[in-house]
């Protein structure tokens with residue numbers, strides 16, 4: 001047997017699984033067809049957050065876990081994950097009134113274990129006009145609370161680098177082509193500039209993000225293809241027109257939209273639109289661009305945006321297929337295991353950037369029956385993460 005685990009994909013989930021597996025003493029090979037974070041993990045809202053809005057859909061477990069991971073990442077990766085103050089303005093016609101927001105933020109603080117970073121307050125009205133032209137008509141309250149911001153691709157590279165330092169191997173660029181599974185092992189075929197290669201492993205971990213279904217369809221014997229949708233979320237990247245961070249309610253459909261200064265730009269996002277076609281085809285449409293610009297001009301009526309300076313990017317969430325709107329579908333990570341008692345293949349879909357470390361531990365727990373007993377070499381909750389320029 002060459003490897004204990006082969007991981008397909010070096011997005012945040014693949015990097016996280018590789019790090020956790022190597023820390024647990026397993027031999028790991030990561031296959032990435034392009035470069036680390038080439039998929040969704042470079043196209044997120046770049047927040048390491050509890051997910052305040054998930055309280056509305058009663059995803060309390062996810063919020064608690066995310067707040068715990070946020071606190072940990074602020075300690076482990078201070079150069080990559082930084083706390084920022086977000087502002088929530090509440091108007092007469094906002095769906096969620098001051099009392100709802102206050103209750104939500106209080107619950108958020110409780111779920112964080114009353115962590116100092118979960119503090120919040122309502123800004124006195126004398127400070128509202130310092131918020132860079134925020135619309136003042138019918139403004140009833142402005143709350144300030146804290147979330148953490150990161151560079152998602154840099155975080156993914158740092159986690160992958162940590163995995164490699166712990167002994168994980170990485171073939172990149174290398175494309176997973178096929179896998180043949182039997183009761184004892186899994187033979188994995190992949191293609192790189194040097195041609196085709198085959199390795200064997202005990203467990204194949206499919207972390208191919210929006211390509212996960214394609215990976216499953218290449219495994220023999222055929223296995224259950226989970227019913228998922230790819231839901232596109234787009235962001236605009238504008239010149240640095242604002243210095244404050246905002247969490248807004250889109251007037252068009254009452255969805256949450258973030259306005260976030262990031263690396264010398266202003267990020268505005270996100271949208272939710274079911275994506276049909278291959279993952280490579282995701283891009284911000286003219287309607288999404290208009291929708292996001294309308295949100296911005298609704299709240300900042302004096303802001304002038306030169307259309308020639310508007311850049312954009314689009315990422316794909318993997319969400320369970322059902323009749324609910326994308327906004328109300330679960331953001332919990334989805335696992336698909338071929339055989340609960342003797343797992344050979346596990347697919348990891350969706351989830352959050354924030355909770356990658358916890359997700360990775362869950363993956364190892366789900367496949368431990370097929371792995372040998374190894375001596376742990378490190379604990380991922382204690383490994384510092386620093387920016388790395390290249391892998």
Ligand SMILES: Cc1cc2nc3c(=O)[nH]c(=O)nc-3n(C[C@H](O)[C@H](O)[C@H](O)COP(=O)(O)OP(=O)(O)OC[C@H]3O[C@@H](n4cnc5c(N)ncnc54)[C@H](O)[C@@H]3O)c2cc1C
Pocket residue numbers: 008009010011012013014031032033034035036037038039040041042043044045046047048049174175176177207208209210211215231232233234270314315316317348349350351352353354355
């Ligand atoms: C718009 C949007 C905003 C979001 N914002 C946030 C946020 O602010 N905070 C948060 O916590 N979460 C956020 N998320 C969720 C988070 O970004 C994703 O859950 C996470 O990035 C998914 O990572 P992944 O590793 O599963 O997938 P990906 O990052 O897509 O990685 C999959 C990798 O697999 C590789 N691959 C695919 N097929 C093959 C193959 N055949 N062979 C080899 N390699 C292959 C791809 O090249 C890719 O690198 C957001 C998601 C979206 C869409």
